[in-house]
Amino acid sequence: MAKIDFYDxxxxxIIGSGAGGGTLANELCQKxxxxxxxxxxKHHTIADFVNDEWPSFSQLAWLxxxxxxxxxxxxxxxxxxxxxxxxxxxxxxxxxxxxxxRIQDHEFRAETHYGKIDDANLIDWPLTLxxxxxxxxxxxxxxxxxxxxxxxxxxxxxNFKVMHAGAKKLGYKEVHTGRMAINSRPxxxxxxCQQIGFCFQGCKSGAKWSTLYTEIPAAEATGNLELRxxxxxxxxxxxAEGKVSGVLYADKDGNQxxxxxxxxxxxxxxIESPRLLLNSATSMYPxxxxxxxxQVGRNYMRHTTGSVYATFEKPVHMYxxxxxxxxxxxxxxxxxxxxFAGGYEMETLSLGLPxxxxxxxxxxxxxxxxxxLEDYDHMAGMWxxxxxxxxxxxxVTLHATEKDxxxxxxxxxxFDDHKNxxxxxxxxxxxxxxxxxxxxxxxxxxxxxxxxxxNLGTNRMSTKATDGVCNGFGQTHDIKNLFISDGSQFTxxxxxxxxxxxxxxxxxxxxxxxxxMGKKNI
Amino acid sequence: MxxxxxxxxxxxxxxxxxxxxxxxxxxxxxxxIFPATGWSAQLAVLNEHESKTLLRMTREMFPHDKIxxxxxxxxxxxxDTDASGNADTAKQLKAGVANLDxxxxxxxxxxxxxxxGAVLKQIETTAFFNSVKSKCVTGIYNNKDLWDHFGYxxxxxxxGGYINRGFDDLDWLPNPPESDSPKAH
Numbered sequence: 001m002a003k004i005d006f007y008d009x010x011x012x013x014i015i016g017s018g019a020g021g022g023t024l025a026n027e028l029c030q031k032x033x034x035x036x037x038x039x040x041x042k043h044h045t046i047a048d049f050v051n052d053e054w055p056s057f058s059q060l061a062w063l064x065x066x067x068x069x070x071x072x073x074x075x076x077x078x079x080x081x082x083x084x085x086x087x088x089x090x091x092x093x094x095x096x097x098x099x100x101x102r103i104q105d106h107e108f109r110a111e112t113h114y115g116k117i118d119d120a121n122l123i124d125w126p127l128t129l130x131x132x133x134x135x136x137x138x139x140x141x142x143x144x145x146x147x148x149x150x151x152x153x154x155x156x157x158x159n160f161k162v163m164h165a166g167a168k169k170l171g172y173k174e175v176h177t178g179r180m181a182i183n184s185r186p187x188x189x190x191x192x193c194q195q196i197g198f199c200f201q202g203c204k205s206g207a208k209w210s211t212l213y214t215e216i217p218a219a220e221a222t223g224n225l226e227l228r229x230x231x232x233x234x235x236x237x238x239x240a241e242g243k244v245s246g247v248l249y250a251d252k253d254g255n256q257x258x259x260x261x262x263x264x265x266x267x268x269x270x271i272e273s274p275r276l277l278l279n280s281a282t283s284m285y286p287x288x289x290x291x292x293x294x295q296v297g298r299n300y301m302r303h304t305t306g307s308v309y310a311t312f313e314k315p316v317h318m319y320x321x322x323x324x325x326x327x328x329x330x331x332x333x334x335x336x337x338x339x340f341a342g343g344y345e346m347e348t349l350s351l352g353l354p355x356x357x358x359x360x361x362x363x364x365x366x367x368x369x370x371x372x373l374e375d376y377d378h379m380a381g382m383w384x385x386x387x388x389x390x391x392x393x394x395x396v397t398l399h400a401t402e403k404d405x406x407x408x409x410x411x412x413x414x415f416d417d418h419k420n421x422x423x424x425x426x427x428x429x430x431x432x433x434x435x436x437x438x439x440x441x442x443x444x445x446x447x448x449x450x451x452x453x454x455n456l457g458t459n460r461m462s463t464k465a466t467d468g469v470c471n472g473f474g475q476t477h478d479i480k481n482l483f484i485s486d487g488s489q490f491t492x493x494x495x496x497x498x499x500x501x502x503x504x505x506x507x508x509x510x511x512x513x514x515x516x517m518g519k520k521n522i
Numbered sequence: 523m524x525x526x527x528x529x530x531x532x533x534x535x536x537x538x539x540x541x542x543x544x545x546x547x548x549x550x551x552x553x554x555i556f557p558a559t560g561w562s563a564q565l566a567v568l569n570e571h572e573s574k575t576l577l578r579m580t581r582e583m584f585p586h587d588k589i590x591x592x593x594x595x596x597x598x599x600x601x602d603t604d605a606s607g608n609a610d611t612a613k614q615l616k617a618g619v620a621n622l623d624x625x626x627x628x629x630x631x632x633x634x635x636x637x638x639g640a641v642l643k644q645i646e647t648t649a650f651f652n653s654v655k656s657k658c659v660t661g662i663y664n665n666k667d668l669w670d671h672f673g674y675x676x677x678x679x680x681x682g683g684y685i686n687r688g689f690d691d692l693d694w695l696p697n698p699p700e701s702d703s704p705k706a707h
Contacts, residue, residue, distance in 0.1 A: 050677070051676065051679050051680075053664075152704045152707075154704070155690060157689045158691065158692040160703060162695060165696060165698075175698075175702055176702040194682055194685045196678050196684065197684065198678065204679035205683070314692075314694045315673070316692060317692075319675070320675075320684040320688060353663050356663070357659045363652075365655050366583065366584075367585050369584070370585050370586055373663065373672060376672045376674060377673025
C-alpha cells in the first residue's frame with residue numbers, strides 16, 4: 001500500500017469506499033494515478049461477518065445520528081434511521097443483494113418520455129444508454145454478473161419457486177433468477193455461491209461482488225492506493241481561486257487531519273455526500289460547495305419500494321439461499337395505462353425472523369401479526385423496486401441544532417411520496433398479491449418500504465448548470481476538480497437496482513479524470 | 523438476594539401451558555421463577571404486581587399459544603434491566619402498569635380476555651405501550667432459543683450454507699425450467 005503525505009497535493013482523494021468510491025479508486029490506481037481512499041467505517045474482513053441480523057446490523061450499518069421528516073412511514077417508525085446503508089470498508093457493497101440491471105434507454109430520458117408531471121422535477125440525463133453501453137459491459141465483466149459474459153444464472157431457491165409458479169400462472173413472461181453479481185460458478189478468484197442466505201449481512205463465501213475484497217485489494221496491489229479506514233471527512237476545503245484543495249477529516253481517535261489533494265471525489269452515498277458539500281460552506285460558497293444551482297441535497301429519491309409477503313399451507317423456508325436471485329421484469333416498462341409513469345421490478349426477498357418481526361408491519365402487535373410470524377417458515381416474499389419521481393422538496397438538509405460526534409450538523413432526510421409513487425406502489429402491491437394468490441397463498445401482507453437502501457439523486461447530473469450539480473462525468477458544474485462519484489449523481493431513479501450503474505459511471509469517470517489530468521485541465 | 527431470604531410465597535401466573543412463578547423476598551425484591559425448567563431471574567425495579575402485569579401484557583401483545591411463559595419473562599426481565607439503569611424508564615413502566623389498572627378500574631389482569639384487550643387498545647399509542655412492544659420484538663423474535671419454534675434456522679455459513687441442505691427442496695409447486703433457474707454449479 002502506498003503512503004501518501006498529508007501535504008502531497010498530487011493525489012486524488014476519494015471519500016467513501018463503496019460501489020462508486022471503491023471502484024473509482026481501483027480504476028484510477030490501475031492507470032498509475034495515486035489515490036487516498038478515505039472511509040469513515042472500520043476495515044472488516046469476510047471472517048468478521050456474522051449470519052445474525054441484529055449483530056451484523058450493529059457491525060456494518062451507518063448508525064450516526066440522522067433525522068427524518070415528511071409523510072413517508074419511515075419517519076414515523078424509524079425516525080433516526082432513514083437509510084439502511086453501511087459504514088465500513090466496502091460501504092454498502094457489503095450489504096447489497098447483488099441485483100445488477102442496466103437502466104433502460106427511455107429511463108435515461110425521463111422528461112422526454114414521461115412528459116411534464118406535476119410536482120416532479122424531471123429532466124433527461126446528460127448521457128444516453130449508448131454512451132454507457134461499453135462501460136456497462138466492463139462493469140458486468142468486472143462484477144461477474146450472471147446471464148452476461150456467458151455466466152450462467154444462479155439456481156433458484158424455494159422463494160423463487162413460489163414467485164415463478166405464481167408469475168407464470170398469471171401470465172408473466174420474463175421470470176428468472178436474475179442478473180446477479182454473485183458467482184454461479186467460481187470466477188476471478190472468488191467462490192461460487194453456497195446458498196447461505198444472509199446476503200445482506202456480508203457474504204461469507206465472497207461469491208457476491210463487494211469492493212471490500214475485489215476493487216480495493218486490486219487497487220492496493222498497484223502500489224498507488226492508500227486506504228485510510230475510520231477516517232470521517234468533515235469538510236472539503238478550497239483555495240483562493242475556488243478550486244478544491246484538500247479535505248479535513250477525523251481519525252478513529254477524533255484527531256483532525258488535513259489531506260491535500262489535486263482532485264476530490266465525493267462518494268459517501270446520497271445522504272452523506274450532499275451533507276458534506278453543505279457542511280463545507282465558506283464565504284466564497286455560502287450555500288455549500290458546487291451548489292450554485294441550489295440543487296445540492298434536493299431531488300432525493302429512494303425508489304418506490306414495498307414488499308409483499310404471503311403465507312402458504314406448505315413450507316417454503318424462503319430464507320434459505322440467495323436472497324434476491326429472482327425477478328419478474330414484465331412490469332418494468334413505461335405504460336401509462338396502468339395509471340403511472342415509469343415501471344417497476346418484482347424481486348425475491350426474505351428477511352430472517354428478527355428483521356421480519358421488525359419490518360413486516362412496523363409498530364404492529366396482536367394476534368394477526370403473531371400468527372403471520374407463527375407461519376414464518378411457510379412464507380414467501382418479494383421486493384418492489386420502481387422508479388420514483390424526483391421532487392425538489394425531497395431533500396437532505398443540515399439539522400438546525402443536532403450535531404454528530406464530531407460537532408457537525410446531522411443530516412435531516414425529508415421525503416414525501418409523489419402521487420405517481422403511490423399509484424405505482426399500489427399497482428405493484430396488487431400484482432404481487434395476484435402472483436402469490438396464483439401460487440396458493442393463505443394470507444398476504446403488503447409491507448411498507450424499509451429504511452432506504454437505494455438513496456439517489458441529491459447531487460444530480462444535468463446538461464445545464466442551473467438544473468443540477470454535476471455534468472455527465474460527475475464533474476461538478478461549479479468546481480472542475482470536484483467530482484460526484486456515487487448514486488447521488490443519478491438524474492432520475494429508473495427502476496433498476498442502482499449499483500451496476502454506479503460502478504459503470506465510476507469506470508467511465510476514471511477514464512475522464514485520467515484524460516483531463518493528462519491534458520492538465522484539472 | 524440469597525435464596526434463604528426468600529419468603530416462599532409463590533404466585534401462579536397461568537398461561538394455560540406452563541407453571542410460572544413470581545417469588546417475592548421479604549425485602550420486596552422479585553424473582554421470576556419457572557421451576558419446571560430451572561429458569562429464574564431476579565428483578566431490580568419491578569414489584570410483584572408490575573412484573574405479573576407485564577408478563578401477561580407481553581403475551582397478549584404477541585400471543586403464541588405454544589410458547590412458554592418463561593420466554594415472555596425474558597422480555598419482562600429485559601424491561602427491568604432497562605429500568606434499573608434509567609429512572610425515566612422505571613417511572614414509565616410503573617406508571618404504565620398503574621394506568622392499565624386505572625383504566626380497568628381495578629386489577630387489569632383480573633378482567634376478562636376481551637376487556638383486557640380493549641384496555642390495551644386504549645393505550646396502544648402511549649410511549650409505555652411502545653417501549654414494551656419494542657422490547658417484545660427483539661426479546662421474542664431475536665431469542666435464538668425460540669427460532670426452532672418459528673422454523674428459522676439462523677446462521678448457515680458454518681454448515682456450508684444451504685447448497686446441499688435444502689435451498690430448493692420445495693416440492694409442492696412445479697420446478698421452473700432450467701432456462702429460468704439453471705442447475706447449481
